[in-house]
Amino acid sequence: MIRVELTKLVRRPRSWVAIALLCLLPILVAVFVAVTHVAPPPGQGPALLSAVLSNGSLFPAAALAIVLPIFLPISVAVVAGDSIAGEASSGMLRYLLARPVGRTRLLVAKLVTLIAYVLFAVIAVAATSYATGILLFGDKPVALTSGGITTQGVIANSLSGTGLTPADVLLRTAGAVAFIAVSMLGVGAIALFLSTLTDSSLAAALGAMAALIASGVLVALNAAASVSPYLPTEYWLAWLDFFRQPILWRDIDRGFAIQAVYVAVFLGAAWANFASKDVTS
Amino acid sequence: MIVTTGLTKRFGQVLAVDHVDLEVREGDRYGFLGPNGSGKTTVVRMLLGLVYPSSGTIEVLGAPVPQRASAVLPQIGALIESPSAYGHLSGRANLTLVDAAGPRVRGGRRNRRRRVADALDRVGLGTVDDRAVRKYSLGMRQRLGLAAALLRSPRLLVLDEPTNGLDPQGIREIRDLLGDLNASGTTIFLSSHQLSEVEQLCTRVGVVDRGRLVLQDELAVLSGPTGRVRVRTPDAGQAAAVLDGRVVHRDGDRLVIADADAALVNQQLVAAGLRVNEIGPERRSLEDLVLSVTGSGSDRFGRAAARADRGFSAEALVADGSGPARDAEAGGSSQ
Numbered sequence: 001m002i003r004v005e006l007t008k009l010v011r012r013p014r015s016w017v018a019i020a021l022l023c024l025l026p027i028l029v030a031v032f033v034a035v036t037h038v039a040p041p042p043g044q045g046p047a048l049l050s051a052v053l054s055n056g057s058l059f060p061a062a063a064l065a066i067v068l069p070i071f072l073p074i075s076v077a078v079v080a081g082d083s084i085a086g087e088a089s090s091g092m093l094r095y096l097l098a099r100p101v102g103r104t105r106l107l108v109a110k111l112v113t114l115i116a117y118v119l120f121a122v123i124a125v126a127a128t129s130y131a132t133g134i135l136l137f138g139d140k141p142v143a144l145t146s147g148g149i150t151t152q153g154v155i156a157n158s159l160s161g162t163g164l165t166p167a168d169v170l171l172r173t174a175g176a177v178a179f180i181a182v183s184m185l186g187v188g189a190i191a192l193f194l195s196t197l198t199d200s201s202l203a204a205a206l207g208a209m210a211a212l213i214a215s216g217v218l219v220a221l222n223a224a225a226s227v228s229p230y231l232p233t234e235y236w237l238a239w240l241d242f243f244r245q246p247i248l249w250r251d252i253d254r255g256f257a258i259q260a261v262y263v264a265v266f267l268g269a270a271w272a273n274f275a276s277k278d279v280t281s
Numbered sequence: 282m283i284v285t286t287g288l289t290k291r292f293g294q295v296l297a298v299d300h301v302d303l304e305v306r307e308g309d310r311y312g313f314l315g316p317n318g319s320g321k322t323t324v325v326r327m328l329l330g331l332v333y334p335s336s337g338t339i340e341v342l343g344a345p346v347p348q349r350a351s352a353v354l355p356q357i358g359a360l361i362e363s364p365s366a367y368g369h370l371s372g373r374a375n376l377t378l379v380d381a382a383g384p385r386v387r388g389g390r391r392n393r394r395r396r397v398a399d400a401l402d403r404v405g406l407g408t409v410d411d412r413a414v415r416k417y418s419l420g421m422r423q424r425l426g427l428a429a430a431l432l433r434s435p436r437l438l439v440l441d442e443p444t445n446g447l448d449p450q451g452i453r454e455i456r457d458l459l460g461d462l463n464a465s466g467t468t469i470f471l472s473s474h475q476l477s478e479v480e481q482l483c484t485r486v487g488v489v490d491r492g493r494l495v496l497q498d499e500l501a502v503l504s505g506p507t508g509r510v511r512v513r514t515p516d517a518g519q520a521a522a523v524l525d526g527r528v529v530h531r532d533g534d535r536l537v538i539a540d541a542d543a544a545l546v547n548q549q550l551v552a553a554g555l556r557v558n559e560i561g562p563e564r565r566s567l568e569d570l571v572l573s574v575t576g577s578g579s580d581r582f583g584r585a586a587a588r589a590d591r592g593f594s595a596e597a598l599v600a601d602g603s604g605p606a607r608d609a610e611a612g613g614s615s616q
Contacts, residue, residue, distance in 0.1 A: 004381045011370065091365030095429065098329045098361065099383040100354035278292075279331040 001101055001109040009079075009113050018075040019121050023128040025071060026063030030129070034136040048243065052137055057166065059133025060126040060173050061243060064180055067125055068236065073212055074205075076184045079117050080191035081204030083110040084274065088199040088281035103275045107196075111267065114192065118184045122177050130173075139166070164245070172242040179239035179255060186232050186259040187212060189266035196274040199281045229254070232262050282307050282437055282468045283328060287337035290323050290492075297323045299492040300337065305470055305485070310463050312479030312500070313472040315489035316575055321472050322362060324489065325439060328470075329359055342437060355384050358435035360443055364426020368415035372406060372425045373397060375414055379429050386433070400428040405454060419446030427455065431462075438462065441472045456482055480504070480567045490575040503570055506562040510538040510546050513559040523553045537563060 009015050029049070033039055039050045048062040084107070087093035096106060133139075164172070191208035198204055215231040218224040228234050235255030241248040283305035290298040298320040305311045315321045326332040328341055330350030339346040344353045366375040376397040381390075401407050404424040414425065423446045430438060443459070444452040459482060463469050473479050479486060479500075486503065488496040496503075509529060514520050517534045524546065530537040540546050547560050 001382060004378055007381075008367070008378065011374075013369065090367065091363065092367065094326070094329075094331055094361050095359070095365055095379065096382055097331055098354055098357070098359045099379065100330070100351050101382050102351060276333075278326075278333060280326065 001105050002112050005109040005113040006116060009117060015079070015117065018078065019124050022067055022071055022075060022121055022125050026059070026066050026125065026129045027132050029063075029066055030059060030132045030136050048240070052133060054137075055139055056133030056135070056137030057130065057139045057169050058243075059137065060129045061176055061240075063125055063129030063132075064122070064176060065237075065240070068180060072121065072125075072180070072184060073187050074209065075121060076114075076118055076187050077191045077205040077208040077212075078201075080114050080188035081195050081206075081208060082201040083114065083192055084195040084270075085198055085201040085204045086195075088279075089201060091281065093281055094279055097279060104271065107192075107271055107274055110192065114188045115185065118181050118188060122181045122184065126173060126177050164243075172247070175242045175247075175252075176239040179242070179252060182256060182259045182263075183232075183236055186262040186266075189263040189270070190232070193266040193270040193273070196270045196277065230258065232258065234258065282309065282342060283311075283470065284340045285324075285328075285337060288324070288327065288334055288339060289336045290320075290327060290332060291335045297492055298327070298334075301489065301492070301494045302497075303487060303494065304497065305468065307468055308463070308466065309485050310459070310469045310483045311471065312483030312486040313470060313489065314474070314476065314479060314486060314571055317474075319489045319575075320492040321489055322441065323492075325359075325361060325441060325470075325472055328439060329357070329361065330354065331361075351384070355386075355433065356436045357439060358430030358432070358437070359439045360426050360430045360441055361439075362441050363445070364422045364429070366414040366417075366422065366425055366429075369413050371411045372409055372414055372417065372421070372428075373401065373411070375425065376400060376429055376432065380432050383433065396432055400431045403431055403458060404428045405451075420448065420451055423447055424451075424455075427458075435467065437468045437470065439470045439472075442474070443471065444475070444478060452478070476568050476571060486567070488571055488574055495574045496570070500567070504565050504567055506541065507565055508539075508541045509563040510540050510543045511559070511561055511563045512536045512538060512546065512550070512557060514550065514555055514557050516555040519553070520550055520555050523549060523555065534558070 030052075033049065033053065037053065039053045041050060048058055048065060052059045052062050084093065087096060097103065101109075187208055190211055191204055194204035194207040195201065198207075212233060215233040219228050219231055219234050221228075235251050235258060238251035238255040241250075241252055283303055285301055285303045288298055288301040288303070289296070301320075301324060303324070313321055313324070323332060327334050327339060328346065330347035333347060341353050342356055346353060366372070367378070370378070377393060380393050380396060398407070401409065404427045406421065406424050406428060409421070414422065417425065423443070427440075427443055430440065438459070440459075444455050447455060456478075459469055459471075469482075471479065471483060483500055485499050486497070487494055512520065513535050515534055517531065517536060520536060521528045521531060524536070524538055524540075527539045528536055529539050538546055541562070543560050543562050547557060550557050550560075
C-alpha cells in the first residue's frame with residue numbers, strides 16, 4: 001500500500017508544481033540580491049540572507065528561512081489535508097477500504113507518503129538553493145572581517161560572528177533540514193487528523209493553516225507567554241541556532257521534543273477517529 | 282452468502298436501517314429494491330464494513346463483518362453508489378493502482394497486467410486508449426467501475442446501479458455479462474431503483490422501505506400468475522356474454538377473466554366463433570408489487586406534505602429513466 005500511495009504522489013502533477021514553486025521563490029530572491037547586491041542588513045529580512053552575498057554556500061539555510069513561514073507549511077498542509085479527505089471526496093476511499101485496505105494500513109501509508117513528501121520538499125529546496133547560491137555568489141574561501149576577526153580559509157560567518165568551514169556548513173545545513181522536516185511533520189500531523197474529520201481536503205488544509213496562524217499570533221503575544229512554550233510554532237526558528245558558534249542546543253532540543261509530542265498526539269487522534277468512523281463518502 | 286439478523290443503524294436521531302434480516306444464498310441473483318433514502322446504501326456499506334452497525338449481526342461468506350472483513354472482502358467485488366477513479370490517470374493506471382492496493386496474493390505483481398487487461402476486456406474497454414478518466418463518458422466510467430469490481434474474480438458481486446449511464450446496448454451487454462458470471466458461480470447482489478433491470482436479471486428480490494425489509498422472496502413466486510386470464514379480442518362484447526359473470530374487468534377490447542386456465546378460456550371463445558388477438562395468464566408485475574409494499578405507508582404521517590414526500594419516493598422507484606437523477610437530488614437524505 002505504501003508503494004501505491006507513493007506512486008499516486010509521484011504521478012500527481014500537483015506535487016511537482018508545489019515543489020517547483022517552493023524551489024522557485026528562493027531562486028527569485030537570490031537573483032534579486034545577486035543583481036542588486038542589496039542585502040537586508042543583518043537582523044532584518046530573512047535570516048542569514050545578509051551573509052549570503054559573501055558566500056553562496058549559506059544560501060540553502062537562507063532559502064529555508066524564506067519558505068518556512070508560509071510556503072512550506074501550506075504545501076505540507078495541502079498534501080496532508082488531502083490524504084484522507086481527498087480520497088473521500090473523490091469517492092475512492094470506499095473502494096480502497098472495500099478492496100480491502102485496512103484503515104490503519106491506509107493511514108500508515110498516507111503518513112509514510114507525507115514524510116517522504118516533506119523530506120523531499122525540504123531537501124529539494126536546500127539542493128536547488130545550494131546550486132543557486134554557488135552559481136550566483138560563489139563559494140570561494142574568502143577572508144571575512146566580522147567582529148574584528150579575520151580568518152583565512154573560513155568560508156562563512158556564523159550568526160555569532162565566528163567562521164564556519166565548508167564541512168561545518170554542510171553538517172549544520174543537514175541539521176537544519178532535519179529540524180525543519182520534523183517541524184513540518186507536526187503541521188502534517190495536524191492536517192492529517194483534520195483530514196480524517198472532514199471530507200473536504202480544503203477544509204483540512206485550511207484548518208491546519210489556521211492552527212499555525214493562531215499559534216504564531218500567540219507566540220508573538222507577550223500576554224500569552226505562559227502557553228507559548230507549548231505552541232507548535234514557538235521553536236520553528238530554533239534551527240537558526242545550528243548556525244551559531246557553538247551550536248545552542250537548548251531550543252533545538254525543545255523544538256524536536258514539542259514537535260514529537262504534536263506528531264504523536266495528532267496521529268493518535270487521527271487513528272482513533274479514522275478506525276472507528278462510518279465511511280459514508 | 283449474506284445473512285443479517287436484526288441489522289440496525291442509527292445516525293444520531295435518524296434510524297436509517299431498522300432490524301433488517303437479509304438472506305442471500307449462494308448463486309442467487311438478488312435484487313435489492315427500495316425508494317431513495319430507504320436505507321439501501323447504508324445496508325450495502327454495512328455489508329462491506331464501511332459503516333458499523335448500531336446493533337445486529339452480519340455474516341458474509343460465512344464470516345462475521347466487520348470483525349473479519351479483511352478475510353471476506355478480497356472475495357467480494359463492489360460497485361458502491363457510483364464508480365470512482367483518479368481523474369488524472371488512465372483507466373488502466375487506475376485499475377493497476379486498485380489492484381495493487383488490495384491484499385497481497387501469490388503472483389500478484391507478476392500477473393497484474395494480465396488481470397487488469399482481462400477485467401477491461403470483460404466490460405468492453407479492452408482496447409481503450411490512455412486518455413485520463415476525467416475525459417471518460419459516464420458509460421465508460423461505469424464500465425471501469427465494473428472492471429474494478431471484477432478484478433480478482435470475486436465470489437460475490439455487490440453492485441449499486443451497475444447500468445447507470447449506459448445506453449440500451451450497454452445495458453444488455455452488462456446484463457449478459459452478469460448472467461454469465463452468475464452461471465459460472467458468482468453470487469450477485471444488485472441494489473437498484475430500476476425495476477425493469479431487477480426484473481430481467483434477478484431471481485430473488487428484497488424490498489426495503491424506511492429502513493425496514495418489507496418483502497423478500499423469489500421473483501418467480503412474487504411475479505407468479507394471479508389466477509386470472511387477460512384477453513384482447515375485437516369481439517369483446519360477445520366474449521363477455523360467453524364468459525358470463527367471470528369477467529372481472531373490461532376496458533375496450535381488453536378483458537380480465539377470473540379463471541386460471543387460459544387454454545380453457547380460449548377454447549370457449551373459439552368455440553363460440555369469436556376472434557382472439559391475445560390471451561394469456563395475468564401476472565403480477567414487480568412494479569405493482571413494490572408500489573403496494575412501499576406505497577402502503579403513503580399516508581402514514583397523515584399530512585399533505587408528508588404524502589407528497591412519499592409520492593416522490595414511490596415515483597422515483599418506478600420512473601426508470603429518472604431514477605439516477607432523483608438519486609442525485611435526494612443524495613443528502615439517502616445515506
